[in-house]
Amino acid sequence: MFKSIAVRVSQGSQFIPDPRQASPTGFRGRPLIGAADCATDCAACVAACPTAAITLNPVAIDLGRCVLCGDCEPACPSARISFGNDVCMAATDRHKLTVSQSRPELDPIKVNEALRQRFGRSLKLRSVSAGGCNGCELEVNALTNVNFDIGRYGIDIVASPRHADGLVLTGPITRNMAQALQLCWDGMPEPKLVIAVGACAISGSPFEGSSAIDRSFLGRFAPTLYVPGCPPHPLTFVRGVLDLLGIAG
Amino acid sequence: MGPAKSVVMALTHDVQPVGLADWAAACAQALAAGERLLTLFGRREGDEGVLTTAVFVRSEASDRDESRLNVLRGRGRRGDAFASLTATYPAAQMFERELWEQTGLQPTGHPWLKPVRFEGARQQHMTDYPFFSVRGQDVHEVGVGPIHASVIEPGHFRFMCHGEQVHHLEIQLGYQHRGVEALLLQRPAAALGSLVESIAGDSSIAYAWGYCAALEALAGVTVGFEAERVRGVALELERVAMHLAGLTGLATDIAFLQGGATYGRLRTAIINAIMRVCGSRFGRGWLRPGGVRFGLTPGLRHDLLTTLAAFSKDIGQVNELMLGARSVRSRFQGVGTVSRQAAQELGLVGLAARASGVVFDTRASLPGRLYATHPVDVLHEDSGDCWARLKLRMREIDESVRWIREVLEAPQGELAQGNLVPLGPLWPDTLCVSVREGFRGPVVQALETAADGSLLHYKVQDPSLPNWFGLALAVRNNEISDFPICNKSFDLSYCGNDL
Secondary structure, eight states: OHHHHHHHHHHOOOSOSOTTTOOOTTOOOSEEEOSSOOOTTOOHHHHHOTTOOEETTTTEEETTTOOOOOTHHHHOTTOOEEEOOOOOOOBSOGGGOEEESSSOSOOOOOOOHHHHHHHSSOEEEEEEESSOOSHHHHHHHHTTSTTTOGGGGTEEEOSOGGGOSEEEEESSOBHHHHHHHHHHHHTSOSSOEEEEESHHHHHOGGGTTOTTBOOHHHHHSOOSEEEOSSSOOHHHHHHHHHHHHTOOO | OOSOOSEEEEETTTSOOEEHHHHHHHHHHHHHTTOEEEEEEEEEETTTEEEEEEEEEOOGGGOOSSOOEEEEEEEEETTOEEEOSTTTOGGGHHHHHHHHHHHOOEEETOSOOOOSSOOGGGTTOTTSSOOOOOOSTTEEEEEEOSSOSSSOOOOEEEEEEETTEEEEEEEEOOTTOOOHHHHTTSSOGGGOHHHHHTTTGGGHHHHHHHHHHHHHHHHTOOOOHHHHHHHHHHHHHHHHHHHHHHHHHHHHHTTOHHHHHHHHHHHHHHHHHHHHHHSOTTOTTTEETTEESSOOOHHHHHHHHHHHHHHHHHHHHHHHHHHHOHHHHHHHTTSSOOOHHHHHHHTOOHHHHHTTTOOOOHHHHSOHHHHHHSOOOOOOOSSOSHHHHHHHHHHHHHHHHHHHHHHHHOSSSOOOOOOBOOOOOOOSSEEEEEEEEOSSSEEEEEEEEOTTSSEEEEEEEOTHHHHHHHHHHHHTTSBGGGHHHHHHHHOOOHHHHHO
16 A cells, blocks of 8 residues: 555656647657758668658658658768657648658648547547557557556547547558458448558558568558658657647647 | 677588488487577578578587587478477477478478468468367367457467366467568668568567677678677667566556556656667667667766666566565466476577576577676576566566666776778678577577678577467466466567568
């Protein structure tokens, strides 16, 4: 009893009061592309990128592919690429996940009125890992810990697809999981949405081109929300969902 | 001669392959001599050829020099048979299954040749191979997965029960198979950092270190001792963070909610400290071939020491609360027991083995310069049950924290180096095996180069591969309701198994 109280006192208050104001120290988040000119015919960043996330003329980084490893930063002779600690990287449109010098930030997520009405006070999510390396899975788990505590917004992870409004998809979607993923989706009642979490789920990223991957599911059911990162910071997820559903902080 | 290294290199023409039968006999001889089987695998050679490799750790008694790893190679053709080692040495069972699945060699007499991960042509045919079945009155089967109730990787578990009692658990994995080993050969050897960190993403640092060490050895580069020390600190931070994830799960699974909440936020403190050093809560991008991208500046050293000081106090308190609670003891003690003999015979590794009294830790048996200078205290428990694995996680956290402090507070040696030694071309025709003791156990990576120095084969072996069968054994004669805590107490990797 006294031990329990002592642990409770040490625990103190751990929750992040307003996820929209939080700014994680040291996080290698949204890349910043500087104004300097590229050296002639230089493609060092493209060569250094393990997931073909960088394109040239002008330099642009696709956050749907980027694993935020930072290998491009030291490779660039003109020091054009650096990383800030911004977690705001979620988007509702796959084609708008790219940052460049002229478009340094992603568009703010617009509140989806229909979704807000339906799920703004209660969103139940079923997580399916389809080849996820346990990085994204641990960060999705962290959403419910005492720090991020998404339960306070009415967002919960549930066990049964029957209880779920949304599918949280992690991993590049392996062929061996394709059927189970489809069965889980079919078991969820309408209306329902897909949230693609992590570079693997969004684009296949490091596993793209593998013969063990089958991404046809996403061809049939486009995600409503894309949450980039490798793995994404829980705050990237929280802010994306709060903005999408118009939930106040 | 220095301390035994965790990397072994051999020119492939110096380890001449023998015939398959002779190779199997030599493997049996090594096992009979008490050597520990670290890995056993094969690769295709041309259309029909198969080259097999087995790596053993020589026992303490024969510790004379740096080469404590013993490499045996054999050559056969697809479809060839050899006498299975498994009948005499069950520790070989998983390796032989994988060898059969990947190369088509036939280990004659293997009791259970079931695909490990249903790769290649077997993809999406996961129901083709029959499960064990038990018949009789009051006998029933319960199938769980691949998708489980919580946020966890997929795998299928089939319980064969008699009344409440589990007779056997059959574990079927492969759902996570991403074709990692093939992908590792499609890109330049020096550019695999990110992919290697995603093989088992909760062990990014162990994998990255093993990969870097292998590549550096193949390129003939020695990284500075300061970089090794930073890598050591990184690995122990990962161990602390993941043992905390395990403790969170164990506490939550028995509805000991205060423990769950406290271990959860303690883990946050550790992984946020990792992030302040290298930008990622999982240590992604921290280690790269040639050194570390982020050194430990005096400021970061101070930051880590402060974090650990606050952490130590709080974790001691919650450990005491948890271990002192009668409800916790009664739930974990005597549940999911694996005897020392079973652990040894099955070749269990890492924490799962040490919790059953098998004292084996590659940081001690293959220490290299780092762990020879800063030795790790190898801990073990004897009871082999969930309680032992719970307690050992707590004790290993304490030991890791002690070790990190020792290194960070060591007066000599800089830790601030954040630059990378450039790597030249890799040695041609060379086999390099590297071992790193991750939080689950030894992560083994075997890289072989071709005549032009390019990678010919990249074999990955997660400690989960041999350990999954340990879980199956632990659940026997328990109840299905004991499975979640048994599973969590092993805390094995699905994608590390499935690759």
